[in-house]
Amino acid sequence: MRTRERLADELYVLPAGPGRLMNSYLIADTVVDSGLRWSGRLIARALRGATVRAHALTHAHFDHAGSAGWLCRELEVPLLVGAADADAMESGRVDSHGGAAINALTRLFPTRPHPVERRLKEGDLVGGFEVLDVPGHSPGAVAYWRAADRVLLCGDTITNLAGSARRPRLMAVPGFLDHDTPMNRRSLAKLTDLRPSLVCFGHGPPVTDPGLFTDAVLRLADPSPGG
Numbered sequence: 277m278r279t280r281e282r283l284a285d286e287l288y289v290l291p292a293g294p295g296r297l298m299n300s301y302l303i304a305d306t307v308v309d310s311g312l313r314w315s316g317r318l319i320a321r322a323l324r325g326a327t328v329r330a331h332a333l334t335h336a337h338f339d340h341a342g343s344a345g346w347l348c349r350e351l352e353v354p355l356l357v358g359a360a361d362a363d364a365m366e367s368g369r370v371d372s373h374g375g376a377a378i379n380a381l382t383r384l385f386p387t388r389p390h391p392v393e394r395r396l397k398e399g400d401l402v403g404g405f406e407v408l409d410v411p412g413h414s415p416g417a418v419a420y421w422r423a424a425d426r427v428l429l430c431g432d433t434i435t436n437l438a439g440s441a442r443r444p445r446l447m448a449v450p451g452f453l454d455h456d457t458p459m460n461r462r463s464l465a466k467l468t469d470l471r472p473s474l475v476c477f478g479h480g481p482p483v484t485d486p487g488l489f490t491d492a493v494l495r496l497a498d499p500s501p502g503g
């Protein structure tokens with residue numbers, strides 16, 4: 277899968293790794309997320325012929341910001357990052373915040389520091405999408421929401437571990453990879469209130485069934501049987 281695939285009007289998914297393991301997106305003229313530090317060329321190839329004017333992140337973790345600096349330099353575009361993740365991006369210390377052992381692991385895939393041109397906050401507009409603050413997985417995690425056709429880019433607030441687009445398996449990111457898991461669940465609840473018709477994840481294929489997204493989030497909020 278070397279090219280970009282159209283998901284909706286002015287929305288394409290690009291491979292940042294094998295299959296849909298790690299995703300980048302093109303929303304209008306903005307690339308969202310850039311995988312690991314060696315994903316850049318894969319993404320650049322899938323962007324061929326597209327007009328790109330900015331690179332934005334859902335959050336500053338090593339598997340989403342890994343090629344951010346390279347891509348911004350290559351395409352000569354500014355970097356846009358959630359306000360509370362911007363310092364991590366500028367210093368290159370993009371810890372998972374989940375504990376020393378995990379952070380040591382993520383430092384095996386170092387993210388090069390890069391200046392942040394715009395520190396995003398709730399209500400900002402990026403590529404025709406509205407920025408939503410969804411802290412928890414990282415302090416400055418953001419989602420991108422387009423109300424006109426109810427499309428949501430939810431980053432790692434939740435992931436889809438499905439092997440195919442037809443059989444989604446929505447799962448929480450393991451708590452040890454979160455900055456603050458209860459905070460992430462509150463952010464997720466905010467996203468389900470939107471009733472998105474298309475949900476695009478940092479990891480896994482997109483989901484078009486709004487009920488499935490809501491049910492998965494409710495299960496995470498209250499995992500007790502019958503709860």
Ligand SMILES: [Zn+2]
Binds near residue numbers: 337339340432478479
């Ligand atoms: Zn991730």
